[in-house]
Amino acid sequence: MIVCKFGGSSVADAKQIQKVKSIVDAQVQRQIVIVSAPGKRSKDDEKVTDMLYACNALVQQGQSCRELFKKVAQRYTNILVDLGMDQKSFLPVLEEVRQMIDAGHGAEYAASRGEYLSARLVAAYFGWNFLDTDPLIVIKDDGTVHDQTYENLKKALHKGKKYIVPGFYGCNTEGKVKTFSRGGSDITGAIMARACDADIYENWTDVSGVFSVDPRLVEDAKVIKTMTYREVRELAGVGAGVFHEEAIAPVIASRIPINVKNTNAPMDAGTMIVTDRPVNGQPLAGVSAKKGYSRLTLRKLMLFKGTGIRHALLTMLHIFGVRPAFSLFGVDSIVWFFETSQASESVLNAMCVRIKSEFSLDSIEVDHGHAVVGIVGVGVLQEPDLIAKSTSALAKDGIKLNFFNYGSSDTSILLGVDAEQAQDAVKSLYHALF
Structure with a gap:
């Protein structure tokens, strides 16, 4: 069993989602896929999550988000059209989300809908089961995962079925939608990997692994072939942004390896994150x-x-x-x-x-x-x-x-x-x- 998480750049438009499908179809063991909200298509583009936060801000000021939400809806309908899918069945879903945001369900609800809509769309395109995380992943007040989460997921997941899962959110102990910190789809992926005792957790992004230094600063920056859970956590803690530092916690006890890979270059080996590694002349990561x-x-x-x-x-x-x-x-x-x-x-x-x-x-x-x-x-x-x-x-x-x-x-x-x-x-x- 392989659990895959695809980040915002990997589902930014129809062409990227087609790449995702090709990657998933290439390996029959890839049976659970976590998706983020659509990210930027170009440097000057807007992330869907940012637009959804802005929608909530308008509501908090006593205004309707109807006009701004049209831009959010357009992102999804454009993807549907470019994938050759029918928009009609998806329009009521978009309208329901808009109404709930306008009704004042709050910032976390609004922000979570980017992943929710993304997962609904990808599930329809793949012909897979959509599995909502809202009632299943329970997030405590301090942002950590409640143990009940894993019991919930084990009951919800059925052997032989394939699932598309929204990242970034779950619910609090009172059943209200709650999000992880930004980039939290990595955490959702790790939770799913632990819940189904995956052989490997693949984290697909727009770079070919974790770099030893920011490639924007050093032209000849090298990808780290193998690193430990502790190394990636401590590197993320001082600014390295490829992998969410809190996403290590769910998999570390189960010793599930993480492979950070590139959606745009799927044949690249990427970075393998494991429990231990030999120094072998490479003391630094x-x-x-x-x-x-x-x-x-x-x-x-x-x-x-x-x-x-x-x-x-x-x-x-x-x-x-x-x-x-x-x-x-x-x-x-x-x-x-x-x-x-x-x-x-x-x-x-x-x-x-x-x-x-x-x-x-x-x-x-x-x-x-x-x-x-x-x-x-x-x-x-x-x-x-x-x-x-x-x-x-x-x-x-x-x-x-x-x-x-x-x-x-x-x-x-x-x-x-x-x-x-x-x-x-x-x-x-x-x-x-x-």
Whole structure:
């Protein structure tokens, strides 16, 4: 049994969907297919999901989304026409979705309909069974998958039948439509792979695997042939965008391999993601960077003499909506990096005033414009000259290093740089290490 997920670019138009069918038909074991909403057909095109979010925004402002939704409907009807399919049976489905959005069913419902409509269309084209994820995949408040999900799916899936499944959404514990984070169709695919104990989970996209560095930055970037679950998760955590970092969780316990492949070049081997891999002279997998971080620095003499001080401080941050992603600790100081989008300047100012007062800090400061660069690979701790090579390369290229985190993970090394130098740092490290 092979479970396949096809991303937005793979179902962007009729020609792409025809490619999908050819790929699926080429291997009889491909029996469950997860699809995303139609993506961009060209650089200047709009994603269907973005238009659906805009439809909901209009409704929240007290307006109808009728006119904007016509553009959404046109995307699907164009595909139907180009595939030589009848539009008439699909028009009531489109109208029902429009009415539900206009009735105020919310952002998550609206956004989920891109995948819903895509799956309905592809199922009709393939002549396969459409399986809705709304009542089956249960998503908890924290975005993780409820264990009930797998029991639901095992009951719904019947041996010998073939299914088209919408990605990106399920329902919450109260039965209301709930979405994963953007790119969450990868997670749906992993859930389906685990539910049916698949031999392999194929993740089809518009590139021939996971690259060791962003090919937009380095012209001769290489595709990683084999990497581990931990490597792909940590690489995704610092900005590599080919595979959703949370999609590893459902398959890791079942040790189901993931093959990232290219819909437009199906014969390319792609990247195989597995439990373990031998180093064999390839200790590193890739290097990537993620911008958009702010730095919170707290200082107080004898800071850690108080019991539970870190927990208390984090609780206060959470009250203000700040959830740090990376941490550094000094003798009398804490430095936390968090996504800048989590809080406005006024909220941060109020937070700093309250924390300084309640914890009698000597100082507390927030500054913006930071990026985190990750050097990822199962052999990072086995390379004795890796630190020297990394820091020397950055110094040679005039890139200021704000922090260096070595040893907290046996699969990655993290470096902090100014956001404006993030891309230069990635290129510098790649040429020095790879």
